[in-house]
Amino acid sequence: MPDQTKLAGGVKALQQEAKEKAVQNKAKELDIPYVNLLTMPLNPDLSKVIPKEVAEAAGVAVFFQSGKKLRVAAADLDEKAQALIEKLRKDGYWAEVSLASEESIRAAHKIYFSKQYQEKEKVETEFREEDLGSFAEEIAGIQELKTKIEAASSDAALKYIQVGAYKTHSSDIHFQPEEKMVLVRFRIDGVLKSVFEITRKTYDGLIKEIKYLSHLKLNITNIPQDGQYSFILNKRQINVRVSTLPTHYGEACVMRLLDSQRSAIPLEELGFEGESLKNIQGAVQLTHGMILVTGPTGSGKTTTLYTMLQSIDTQAKKVITLEDPIEYNLPGISQSQIDEDQEYDFASGLRAILRQDPNVIMVGEIRDLETAETAAQASLTGHLVLSTLHTNSALESIPRLINMGVKSFILAPSLDLIVAQRLVRKLCPDCMESKPISESEKSHIAEVLEKIRAKGIEAPVMPTELKSAKGCDKCSHTGYKGQVAIAEVLRFDQLLRNMILENKPMPEIYDYISKQCKMLTLKEDGVLKVVSGLTTLDEVERVAK
Ligand SMILES: [Zn+2]
Incomplete structure (x- = not known):
């Protein structure tokens, strides 16, 4: 009788909804947050924070942990629960209590402690x-x-x-x-x-x-x-x-x-070199300012940000992140997970972490004006802010932020570095071979190298051979193995800031950047990587048209 089962399920769901509403109201009266663990993904690892017997006796469940910061759900704020919270605080945890339904707590305990999960x-x-x-x-x-x-x-x-x-x-x-x-x-x-x-x-x-x-x-x-x-x-x-x-x-x-335990990859290995590498290394050590990494989904933005964070001395500086989701665990860094259902979004989270007296802040993504403005203001008041933006090029980021509504007098002084990147596949070292360069490859590469030289950047001589790969067992017969970033890295100077401040037209700003900022475009960086034998023109064409 599937229909009856469905109906019974529906009634049950309605009853639960009413119960949750009641708990939510009670939380409001007590002026504490409410949480619904029935709809929230829970990490079974959190079962280790409080022993099974203690958690069950007190009717509580930990539902979030970032270092020593805990968020704990309780069905009731009775003596037992309060004593447990007190003990957690004594043990050095910073515990925030939310009210939850008994069903919520039971569901969490089932995930944390049931024999089924343990097995x-x-x-x-x-x-x-x-x-x-x-x-x-x-x-x-x-x-x-x-x-x-x-x-x-x-x-x-x-x-x-x-x-x-x-x-x-x-x-x-x-x-x-x-x-x-x-x-x-x-x-x-x-x-x-x-x-x-x-x-x-x-x-x-x-x-x-x-x-x-x-x-x-x-x-x-x-x-x-x-x-x-x-x-x-x-x-x-x-x-x-x-x-x-x-x-x-x-x-x-x-x-x-x-x-989660992926080890740190140095910036050089990600594909950054020359001026780009120097500019990034310099910006990461700044005491205040804003660094943006841009690109579409799957372009390696997060890895680049994480690598930047890992090059910061976390003994001397306090680093806090705001992420959605936390992709990798970073030692020495306080990582905080966004929870939109709990109204803990990038904008409100950013305001909260500013009260934690950080030196460096990483905000997963700038999606709205409030986050953009808070981030820019934070960077003007002694914080280094790192974030990502969903734009295709470094240049595009400036009008994007202005169109979001960020005032140019806040934007201009805050921006220090914008990285736009893509990932190209690397040639397989096991089946890679050299081939004489063709006429069409030659003219294509010559044109790009000429543009690079015109910017006053040193470019290699035209190669006589290019690398290609036919595929082998090691690379699943694709000819490629692993990826490397191609990137444009824009370092802001005072003139560029002034142009933004004076609301100069975008074409004028673009013209200045392409003539004066010594920035390689994605395609130019890609062609340099073709010349050095890391990848192919086809790959660069595929990701940077
Ligand atoms: Zn191969």
Whole structure:
């Protein structure tokens, strides 16, 4: 009787909604925040903060942690709960209490302490690289995964897919339902690759498992949902951001894998060199000012920001971040997670962290005027502010901020550095070979090198050969392995600031930048990387037209 079940589910949902409303009102009376843990993704790692018996006896659950900062939900502010909060504070935690329904607390405890989860975690940590042995680098090996997946239970099948993606250094897993089957694709080095197809029946089980783990509503398939969970692989915690989307043939799902313990990559290895590198290194050490990293989704902005943050001396400076989501854990840095449902957004979060007396602030993204203005003002009052902006080029960022409504007298003095970047695939070192340069390549490269020299930047001589790759087992027969950034790095000088301050027309500003600021464009930086044998003209064309 599916209809009756649905109806009963609906009534239950309404009753719960009424209960939540009552708790919300009570929280308002007590003047403390309210939280609904039933709809919030919870990190099972938070179970470690308060022991099971204590948490259950006091009716509390930790739902957020950033260093020593905790947010704790309590069903009731009775003596037991208050004593526990007091103890947490004595232990050096900064604990903020929110009111939640009993159902909320129970749901959190179920995720944190149930045997089911504890057992699941055990299975996960037993999952070792040897199990997948030769699948390591080859997509061909992944084909064999398919057989295992079709035969396994849903939770085991998901683990196979996770390990397969991790081993191939995939950043995303895509499930795309088609009429008769579901296409599974991995994004490797920024490019989507079909790995295999699975039956709709297997996918049904998988998507339920994924939605369960990421606390999405299982019975809802007709609206997009977002959530997250994490798994442990070889003692590394991998965070997974899940997003589902209703499509013609059913619910599509994309999972982004984020390795929380990924080690720092130096700026040089990301692809920054010469003047660009020097300009970034200089700006990161400033005591105040604003650094923006721009580019479309998947252009490596976050990695660049994180690398910048990691080059800051956190012993001498207090660094606080405001992120959505926290992608990697950074030692020595206080990271704070945005929670729009709790009205903890970039703008309000930024005001809150300014009261924490930071030296350096990283704001995940500037999306609105309030965040932009607060960030710019913070940079004028003794803070170094780092953020990202969704624009295609460094130049475009200036009119974007002005169109957002930021006053030029605030913007002009605050901006220090704008980085615009893209990622290109690197040639595979194992099958790379030299080929004589063709006439058309020659004229294309000559034109770009000439432009670079005209800006007063040193350019290499025309090469007689270029590198290309035919593909081998090591690079899944693509010819490429790994990625490197191509970037334009704009350092602001006093003249440029004055032009913004005086509201000079944009073409005049662009003209000044291209003639006086010694800034390479994305394409110019890309061509230099082609000449030095890192990538190909095709790759540069693909990302920087
Ligand atoms: Zn190769």
